[in-house]
Amino acid sequence: MNRRQVLATGAAGVGALSTGCLSLAGRAVDRVDEATDRERLCVVTATNDHDEPHVAAVVVERNGTEVQRTTLELPPHDPDASPYSPPERVVDRTWSTEPANMALRGRVDGGEWRAFGFPGEAAGDCWGPTLAIDESGAWGWRFHRTVGPGAGPTPADRG
Structure with missing residues (x-):
């Protein structure tokens, strides 16, 4: 079992205990992906x-x-x-959405960094993770595939 599978298994357990699909709650890591050059990150958001x-x-x-x-x-x-409350905050996208080895980390209120673990089936899909803070103040990554306006090209895609 590779790191991605181990992390995905842990994320599934957390998701079962949480609202939505939270991944890696409580685990601080610097990097979760092997060098696959396959992930597409189209938009990153945060909600409270x-x-x-x-x-x-x-x-x-x-x-x-x-x-x-x-x-x-x-x-x-x-x-x-x-x-539509809580309002969604969108991270300004400065990166290309072409497939690459992507890594995403977040933290809340100066706490420990937590990495977003791209699901094992991420190859080729365009992902839009959300740093989501729930009603109790706990947080984790909620993930979804996206095909909306955030998936379009940016100046970084063209240059």
């Missing part, structure tokens, strides 16, 4: 369903080089707001 504000930090690496480091201020969840 907790009744307190939080600050999220996100780092994106492409082929071992840091291509994005961002801090996002996440307001508290407002139960009286629209059904």
